Amino acid sequence: MIASMNATAFDRNLIARYDVGAPRYTSYPTAPHFRASFGEAELLRAIKASNGDPIPRDLSAYVHVPFCLSPCFYCGCARIITHDRGKAAAYLTRLHREIELVAARFDRDRVLAQLHFGGGTPNFLDVEQLIELVDSLERHFGFSRDPGREFGIELDPRFCSEDYARQIAAAGVNRVSIGVQDFDPAVQHAVNRVQSVDETAAVMIGARRGGARSINLDLIYGLPRQTPESFAATLEQVIALSPDRIAAYGYAHLPERFKAQRQIDKYELPDAATRLTLLQQTVEMLTAAGYVHIGVDHFALPDDDLARALSNGTLHRNFQGYSTHAACDLVGFGMSAIGHVGDTFSQNAKDLVGYYAALDNGRLPVARGLRLDDDDLVRADAIQQLMCSGDLDVAAFEERHALDFPLYFRESLRQLRALEDDGLVESSPARIRVTPRGRFLLRNIARCFDAYAESPDIRYSRAV
Amino acid sequence: MGEDRVTSGRFARSPIADDGDALRFCSTCAFGAVCCDRGVDKLALNELHCLVEHVGPYRTGEAVFRTGDRFGAIYAVRSGTVKTRVVDLDGRELVLGFHLPGELIGLDAIHPESYPCDAVALEPVEVCRFSFPALSTLATRLPGIQQELFRRMSKDIGGKALLAGDYSSDERLAAFLVLLGRRYAERGFPPGTLHLAMSRGDIANYLRLAAETVSRVLRRFQDQGLIKVDGRELALARPAELYALARPILDR
DSSP states (O other), X not given: OOSOTTOOOOOHHHHHHTOSBOOOOSSSSOGGGOBTTOOHHHHHHHHHHHHXXXXXXXXXXXXXXXXXXXXXXXXXXXXXXXXXXTHHHHHXXXXXXXXXXXXXXXXXXXXXXXXXXEESOGGGSOHHHHHXXXXXXXXXXXXXXXXXXEEEEEEOGGGOOHHHHHHHHHTTOOEEEEEEEOOOHHHHHHTTOOOOHHXXXXXXXXXXXXXXXXXXXXXXXXXXXOOHHHHHHHHHHXXXXXOSEEEEEEOOOOTTTOGGGGGSOGGGSOOHHHHHHHHHHHHHHHHHTTOEEEETTEEEOTTSXXXXXXXXXXXXXXXXXXXXXOSXXXXXXXXXXXXXXXXXXXXXXXXXXXXXXXXXXXOOOEEEEEEOOHHHHHHHHHHHHHHHTSEEEHHHHHHHHTSOHHHHTHHHHHHHHHHHHTTSEEEOSSEEEEOGGGGGGHHHHHHTTOTTTTOXXXXXXXXX | OOXXXXXXXTTTTOOOOOOOBTTBOOTXXXXXXXXXXXXXXXXXXXXXXXXXXEEEEEXXXXXXXXXXXXXXXXXXXXXXXXXXXXXXXXXXXXXXXXXXTTOEEOXXXXXXXXXXXXXXXXXXXXXXXXXXXXXXXXXXHOHHHHHHXXXXXXXXXXXXXXXOSSOOHHHHHHHHHHHHHHHHHXXXXXXXXXXOOSXXXXXXXXXXXXXXXXXXXXXXXXXXXXXXXXXTEEEESSHHHHHHHXXXXXXX
16 A cells, blocks of 8 residues: 555656646546447446346446536536526426436346535535435435445535535435635636635535535635635635545646636636646645545545545545445436446436437437447556556456556556656556655556557646 | 467456367367267267357357257357246246356257257357257267267256255355356366356346345355455355355255
C-alpha cells in the first residue's frame, strides 16, 4: 500500500510539465469512445448475462436530474436551465417508467448497494418527488441491508433549505455532496453562482441532523478572478465547516464544447503558474488540516470510509470519482446517464426529446455504448489498480489475465520510463508503485496504459 | 510464459482443441484414448478420421441438434461448453447436463433414432460429428471403438443419477463443483480452477434448486473460504472440505 498517505509531495516544476490534456479515467475506455451501434438490445443482453453469474454483483444506481434554476458558467454537465418546476413532473413520469422497465430485467435478488442522485440539480425536485423516487427504486430493486451502503445526493445550497437536507437524509440518503466552488463574491459573480457560507452550513447541519454520515464539499480552482489570497480564504472557510470529504477540481475551460463557458471572460482566468499555486496551496492547507489525499482531486478525513478504503486497499473508481464499493453493476437512469453492466458501458440519450421518445415507445433510452474487448478489460484493470491502490502486482496481474506483462505492455512501460525518471512511479519486474508525488498525476500515469490516448479528435481537460 | 500467450487473453477460460491431422487426434478427442491406448494402426486411424467432420463454430445459444431431429450422428465437443436440455409443453426447461471438450453428446439418441433433447452452445462451440452408420461399421472392425462407446454410455447414465435423491442444497452444489473440477482437471486446467460457461439459472435448474439459492450457498462457501468466485471464474480453494461436504452424494 501507499507508505504514508499524507506524504503527498508537491513539486511545482514537475507538475507544470505534466499539465497536458488527459482523461479523468472515471471509466476506461472513456465516454467519447462510446459508439451509437450499441443500443437497447446490447444492454439487455449484458443485463441477462450479468444475471447468470454464479454470484451476481450488487447494483449501483445513478439517477440524473438535469434541471437547474440558474446557469453556473463553469459547468460542463448535461443540464437544462429552467424556472418551470412543472418540467420535473414530465421528467419524473419517464424516470419512473425507466426504473420499472430496467428493474424487470434484473433478477430479483440483485439489490441496490449504491445510489447516487446527480445533475443538474437533484434538489430541483421537491422532497416528496425525491422520496418517491427512492421508494420506487426500493420497491423495484430492493435495497441492500449492508450498513455500508452508499446513498448519495448532490445538493445546491442556494435552493436547498436545512429542512430539505434533513428530510432527504432521514429518508436514507447517507452521503451529501455540496457544490461550493469558491466563497469569494468576486469569483462567485464571475461564474454566476452566488452562495453564502451560511447557506452552505445550513445544508450541512440539516444533512447531519437527518443522519447523513459523510458530507463532501466541491471546490474548483482555476476559476476567473481567483487569486492565491482569495482562494486561501475559501479554503479556510471550507476547513472551518469540517466536511468529511473535499473534492478540488481543476476548472477545464473548453468553451467550444460547453456553451455556458463562453460567458467566462478568458482574460480573467488565472494563468498556468497561478493555477499551480492554487493547487499547491489547496493540497498544503488540506493536508495541514488533517485531510488525506485519496487521489487525483479527492481528499477525506482519516476516519472517513474513503480514507479507510484507501488504506486497506478496497478503493474503487467510478463515474462519481472514488467509491468504497467493489464491483457493482452500475445502472444509469435519466437523460445522459451512464451505466456499466458486465463488460459494457451504455449512455442514455443526451437530450430530453430522445430520452422521452424512447420511453414513450416502451424502449430503453440507450443512445450509445461499448462492449469492452479483451484488450479494454486488461487495460481497464491496470488503470483501476494504479488509480485506486497506486500499486500493481505484476504476477497477480499476469495470472488474472494470462499474459506476459512486460511483453503485453511494452509500449506502456516505455512511456512510463519517463515518468519513472521524474519520480512519479517506481517499477520493478514484480510491481509498479505510484510515489506520493505521482498521486497528483495519476491521470498522466494511467494515460500510459490507454490504447486510445492518441485519438486525434477528442480534447480532454488539462491534467492539473 | 511464451509469446503465444500474449494474444490469448481468454486462454484460461476456454480450451480450444488443437487441430488433429491424419495421424494425430485433436488433443481433446473423445476417441483419442482408444487409439493411443490400444495402438490402433495408422490405416484404421485414417479411416476413423474420414468419418469425422469438424462442425462449427456455433454461436452462443445456437443448437447443435434439437429434440426430434432424426438421429444420424453422435457429436464430440471440441471446444466450448454444450448444454443438453428438454423443454416441456408449458415451455419449462429442464437441464440434463453440461458437456466439456472431449465429451460425447447424442448417445441417448441411438435407440429412439431421434434426438430426445436439445444440445445448445453455452459459448462459442466447435464439435466433431461422427456419422453413426459409418462409426458402427468401423466399430465392428475396431473393438476399441465399440468398448469406448459402451463405456461412455454407461458413464452417462451413472452421472445422471448423481443429482437425483434427497440431498441438501449445500451437498448438491459441493458435489457439482467437485465433479466439474475433476472434469476440468482431466482437461489439463490448473487444478481447482473452473470457468462456468453455464449461467447460475442453468446450474440451479440442473441441481433442481432456485437460482437465488445457488448464489446464496456459493456466497456462503466463499465467505467460508472454500471457493473464490470472480465473475464466471471459480477456484476451489479448499477442495478437501468441499469433498467432505459432497461425500453423501459422491460416495454413494
